Amino acid sequence: MLAYYLSFYVNCEDKVILRSVTIHNHMTMKILVCITNVPDTTAKIAFTDNDTKLNKNGIQYIIGPYDDYALARGVEIREQSGGTLTVLHVGGAEADPQIRKALAIGADDAIRVNAEPLDSYFTALQIAHIAKQNNYDLILMGRESIDYNSGVVHGLVGEMLGIPSYSPVMKLDLDGNNATITREIDGGNEILKVSLPLVLGCQEPIAEWKIPNMRGIMTARTKPLNVVESVGSEVLTTPEKYTLPAPKGACKMIPASEAETLIRLLQTEAKVL
């Protein structure tokens, strides 16, 4: 494991040095984008093994939609200011196609921590561990994963690294080491200025989703995807059983000519007015 890290380190440093020569005097930004590997948004969810595991049959996997926003903005920044963009995923080899897709979209290299992302704390620990070794200036994540919808990994990682975290972020501009962020707050938004390093949970309209082009797909094949083992084994939560929501009762149809009765039904029958 150590050997892996070392070789990766050297790789990274090499690149940083090379780039800093080509982009005269610009700060070389090191960006990390953390991606999840999740069922497609239209996937029908079902369980197996006594409702303890997701039934992966027929499910198509994608990069989490919010992670896709983070990646898109990361690629834009990397294109503007140079530096490196690494994608990171905590999970098994089944995510490799999605990781390659991220490389095709514009990441320079990838790291996969080869371990089941057991819970948010464990996942955050892995991300923080990688981050500590590589001193990223900017760690971009999605606002939430769409399988566990927790919206907590960025905060966990931020605190583990002792750096600020913000989410959901809708706009990110950089001027050297200074970031200007627009983030959503309840019922509005807030613009703030803060210096790097930062952890951000992204959402639209921070950037438009990017689709890999042919050249990207070709080069992605040869970009490094480093597989490393996990650290720590503490698991603070374990899933016990999954359930599906109770089926919805039939929809009560009201003829358009009697639309007004809806209001009465909402008051007397559904009791929501």
Add this chain to the structure above:
Amino acid sequence: MSVLIYIELENGSIKKTSLETIAYGAKVAEKTGGKAIVLAIGSADASELEKAGRYGAAKVLHATDQKLEHENSMAYADILVQAVQQENSKVVILAKSGLGDAMAARAAARLKAAVVSGVTQLPETDGVFTVTRSVFSGKAFAKTQIHSEIKILVVKKNVIEMDENAVATENAEIVPFSPAFREDDFKATVVQVEKANTELSLTEADIIVSGGRGMKGPENWQPLVDLARALGAATGCSKPVSDLDWRPHHEHIGQTGIKVAPNLYIACGISGAIQHLAGVNGSKCIVVINKDPEAPFFKAADYGIVGDIFEILPRLTEAAKKLK
């Protein structure tokens, strides 16, 4: 041992979702045999904070400071950690929101506590502490065991009946709380805060009237806004509507937008794509108005009207006005 409940304040009042959180926390305290203690950060009168007692809180720790004027999840999380330590709390409860998640996460890293977000039921506390939470964007629930000594739960809206009479009323004692601050938590400068003050926030609203591409254009929104006004509702929209800039981004509901759980969700000219449903499946009652009887949204609805929204909306508004 105690249960610590973080509540959010808005213009000096306790947010409605936070009152629900107190009631939830008080029930957990009852089950685990401890006291329910509330933490409030920001300015509010004692008379307002005393309301916490009506939902079962025994004590309110109140932290106010010039430095805490802007919502700062890092500083707030640090205060939460100090409160947990002072009160020897084993369960920490927050309402699901951007702030709630961020505070919960940062506090969890400090306390080495499990954080479970999107909780939809009261926990099981006999034997292993077990919670149920929403996963796969509302398409399923996961029953989850928690093993850490301190447990942090981020609870969704509308999880328990909010009945003032259901919990034993306490005379909440209001205690000023003066935390120590970490300089690092105040690195950011807030440049601007934009808050739509007149409008109701989507996550707090009990009723939402939402419009889709069937509304045809931004100039047609008035009838929808009129109905929302008559019902005291907030307005929302589907993703294409905000993508097209017909409505502001913060109204966008769904998988990639805001997730809402109102008592009543009225969808006007929205087809009911699965990504939209992922944002509304926590609603108690769903009404769908669509001219296409085959629109998938009807399958997720409680009441449906097949018809032209522009003809139906004004009539609903008139009927709603007569209610009052």
